Amino acid sequence: MKKILILGAGTAGTMMANHLNKKIDKKEWSITVIDQYKNHYYQPGFLFIPFGIYSEKDVIKEKKKFIPKGVEFIQSAIEIIEADKNQVKLENNSVIKYDVLIIATGSKIVPQEIEGLLDDGWRKNIFDFYTIEGSTALRDKFKDWKGGKLVVHLAEMPIKCPVAPLEFLFLSDWFFTKKGIRKNVDITYVTPLGSAFTKPRAASVLGHMLDDKNIKIVPNFNISHVDSKNNKIVSLDDKEVEYDLLVTIPTNMGDEVIERSGLGDELNFVPTDKHTLQSKEYENIFVIGDATDIPASKAGSVAHFEGEILTDNILNFINNKPLEKKFDGHANCYIESGYNKAFLIDFNYDVEPVEGTFPLPVVGPFSLLKETRINHLGKMAFKHIYWNLLLKGIPIPGIPPHMTTKGKKLN
């Protein structure tokens, strides 16, 4: 028996197990998936927890439920990938050999990367919302917070779900308005980028949004450290921003197992061909989802589009056929903007987010780069789609893996 080994049973790994289980010749191949955790987290739901819109039960389910029968699931931390020997070592030192390896170990926040972040203020007046612990702690803080300076801070790019900080700002504006204390809450966005909207078309359509919502911005801010005694963040060129409540998106990195295995770049992301999803170093290693270094967004929708293409390429690889250079960087993301409205963006490596309708020309029903109620319903429906279609590798009706220019206003 030959083995396909999948590292990580998050969005991408779970999806690949389901795809391959349907397509692979079971007389010749077996599939094993390894993950350290028992539970699967619907990470896009973390955004809504601080505002009381979702709770734990919306975002946590047992991983095993989504691993198909016939695929072996091992719950263990992965110690090291020994690519030269085609094997992986687990935390109890047991060794698993593979013929084809799929790395789907994702990315995570690493607060340790920022000096002072984990000092006195952590989870007292400094929070993240990229983890279940962070988002639930922030929910508890928000419950009786009377107001003050709320600073939403992005440490460095790339991060997973690059639109999440903006969504967090918009939801904060709405949440505190609804609570009747918006006048006591001063909201500031601190970013290393030059502006909140960095792509020309998005900037021209949405550029006014922060102003409209009375959200201040401090651009070009690269953090040096957090001074939690004096409640301020300090940049590398000595700019300072004071906060009463700091919500930060710390540095995002690939898992340490990538570093231990010598397979990653300076952020532990694995160098990967951006069209075939094959590792640049080893031809029998493929990489999917947030774990890659490709210049696509780190998003569940991206992992979904990659999944269909990677499945074909793995079949090509094991049948000695050439790989198809098919992945185009397609991403499709809803941007929740408060007041039960949302935007939608659909783009790829070559086409920036533009206006139009999606997935169908004219009739939509979703509108691109435009704030609508229907888009909001799309965002909320994503939870159902995620648990019931996406993880199980079932195609989403009407949405092919490649971006289409139909319905987009390109000029």
Next chain:
Amino acid sequence: MTEKMLADFTVNVNEEGYLTDPSQWNKEIAVALAKEVGIEELTEAHWKVIEFLQKEVKENGKLPTIRRINKVGGIPTKELYQLFPDGPLAKAAKIAGLSKPASCI
């Protein structure tokens, strides 16, 4: 997108003055772009950063992060800020004829 004269060359630039066609770039244009962002003279240290950015974009299809410029390019972050004050990545990218650091939106 508009056309613009830089150091006697006609180039295509976007709203913010970044070149939209990297093949139009040359060193004289770089000097002119540097002046636009307030850098009067490009020293050897500046060129080292510019060339690193161009090499990275060619090889990986994306701008390196400040962290990568430090770790892989060997240019300490403090020095990067001295060379290109305020927004070092945005400024160096502009001079190198590349697009600015951006998010997906």
